[in-house]
Amino acid sequence: MEHTPSESEGAWRVGQLAGLTGVTVRTLRYYDQAGLLHPSAQTSGGHRLYDHANVVRLYRILALRRLQFTLAEIRSLLDDPDWDLASMVARHAAETDRDLAATARLSTHLRAINGEIVHAGAASLERLFSIMEEMAMLDTPIRSTTTLLVYDNLTDAYAYLTGTFGLAAGALERGPDGQAVHGELFAGDQAIWLHPSGDGYRSPRELGGVSSMVVVGVDDADAHYAHAVEHGAEILSEPVDQPYGVREYGARDLEGHLWYFHGPIG
Incomplete structure (x- = not known):
């Protein structure tokens, strides 16, 4: 039986690390x-193993994302010898x-403006400006999105999207029977995951x-x-300048998903 490394040994499998950090296995x-x-490292059974240095590096990634660095910037910062x-x-x-x-501060302003509305039926512009300023400062903790098709x-x-639309190739994982069970592609920093049809999942076709x-x-x-x-490619609309400031065309892929690609005008 294959030995399962433990935290005391300074090694964690991907599922263990996900459970300890709240980062999903797919994100890892x-x-x-x-x-x-x-x-x-990997176990003899092919399971990913993460050590203490990996944990520290993962914290750095999450902290840098929180500080609003892009993935490209994070990639260059991670190997900075002066990092502390x-x-x-x-x-x-x-x-x-x-x-x-x-x-x-936002909570204080919201309570004050609620009091004004209750007693005067309206809120002052000064209060509204303060609330919007604090909302802008808080921003959102969400930094990215992953599309699943x-x-x-x-x-x-996988072959169509990389060859026809030029998406960057990631992993294409296969099950014991050789059938593909998960695919990963990239459009810039954004991931696109391919999921097989099954219970509750259907392609547009x-x-x-x-x-x-x-x-x-x-x-x-x-x-x-x-x-x-x-x-x-099956083209739905040829490139045209849109009133919202981009030049765009539309296409349908081999199973019916709709894709639109846009770039700068002129």
Whole structure:
């Protein structure tokens, strides 16, 4: 029987690390694929193992994301020889204190404006300006999103999306029977996961319609359009300048998902 490493041994499997940190297994796999956090080793059964240095590095990634660095910036900062854990924790603490102070001020303003509304039936503009200022300071802790698309055939979809639409290739994982069970692609810093059809999951081709679409920013919409056409894409609309300031075209992929690609005008 394969030995399961424990925390006392300074090694954690991906599921154990996810449980201890609140970071999902899929996010850890994404960080691995993106070159941010590679496991220190693997068990004989192929399970990822993370050591103490990995844990510290994961904290750095999460803290830098919290401080609103992009993934590209984080990638360069992670290997900075002058980095110091104490300085990072101190900066994180200062950022947290700032958020707490802003939250306290916002709470004070909200209670005051509620009192004004109750007694006078209206709120002063001064109070409203204060509330909006504090809301802007708090911002949102959400830093990224991952798109999940369902396909009947993940292998064909993976090949189509990388070859036709030029998405960056990530992992394509297969089950014991050789069938693809999970695919990862990237549009810039954003991950796109491919999920197989099954109970509760259906591709647009199976459903006979769509309820969403994927919008991707590119450097040159016309060049991207030409590449897609050359590779046999089903075009819904040719590149056109939109009133909202982008040049955009639309396409449908091999299982019916809608894609729109836009770039700068002119």
